Amino acid sequence: MASIGANLKKPHAVCIPAPSQGHITPMLQLAKILHHRGFYITFVNTEYNHRRLLKSRGPNSLDGLPDFKFESIPDGLPSSDADSTQDIKSLCEAMSKHFIVPYSALLSKLQYSASPDVPPVSCLVSDSVMTFTNEAAEQFGLPNVFLWTASACGLLGFNQFRPLIEKGYIPLKGTLY
Numbered sequence: 527m528a529s530i531g532a533n534l535k536k537p538h539a540v541c542i543p544a545p546s547q548g549h550i551t552p553m554l555q556l557a558k559i560l561h562h563r564g565f566y567i568t569f570v571n572t573e574y575n576h577r578r579l580l581k582s583r584g585p586n587s588l589d590g591l592p593d594f595k596f597e598s599i600p601d602g603l604p605s606s607d608a609d610s611t612q613d614i615k616s617l618c619e620a621m622s623k624h625f626i627v628p629y630s631a632l633l634s635k636l637q638y639s640a641s642p643d644v645p646p647v648s649c650l651v652s653d654s655v656m657t658f659t660n661e662a663a664e665q666f667g668l669p670n671v672f673l674w675t676a677s678a679c680g681l682l683g684f685n686q687f688r689p690l691i692e693k694g695y696i697p698l699k700g701t702l703y
Contacts, residue, residue: 536593538645540633542570543675544653545601550575552675553653557594566593566645568636570629572601599628626658633666 539560543553554569561567575598601624633647640646650670652659663670674681690696 536564536566536645537648538566538568538636539649539651540568540570540636540647541651542629542653542656542659543673544655545572545575549653549655549675553651553673556651556673560651561594567595568647569594569596570632571596571598573598574601597632599625599632601625622658625656626661629659630662630665633662633668637666 539557541553541557541560543549550571557567557569633650636644636647647666647668650659650663650668652670652672654672654674659670662668676684687696
């Protein structure tokens with residue numbers, strides 16, 4: 527058993543994926559690796575995805591993981607059926623407009639409620655599309671690392687988007703497009 531206060535010396539990473547399965551799974555895999563390497567982990571889901579996770583794995587599935595806890599924040603969308611798919615456009619708009627306030631409130635709670643069992647936050651690990659986390663990182667003076675959760679081909683395309691615009695290749699022109 528660890529000594530009292532041992533957790534205060536552990537690094538504490540707050541991991542937040544984009545609220546989509548293709549983003550949650552890779553972030554959860556990274557969080558597990560960090561946890562295995564000695565990090566205290568707080569994994570942040572939207573309330574919608576948190577409910578879906580509990581429904582699929584059982585109400586006690588997230589209990590009892592030492593130094594690994596799950597938190598949820600509202601997504602800013604109206605409540606919907608747990609089995610329905612959220613509208614991607616609305617979700618993207620909500621991420622840019624509404625996520626920063628509950629996310630910052632969660633970080634504040636984590637920072638100011640550190641205890642012998644829960645160390646203060648030492649870094650943020652954010653999905654690359656969750657750019658609002660930069661604002662929170664600056665507010666709390668924390669480093670923020672972005673995880674690219676899409677494929678290598680997706681990263682290549684993303685990195686070439688600006689040069690394609692600058693060269694005039696996109697947007698496509700003409701009547702065939």
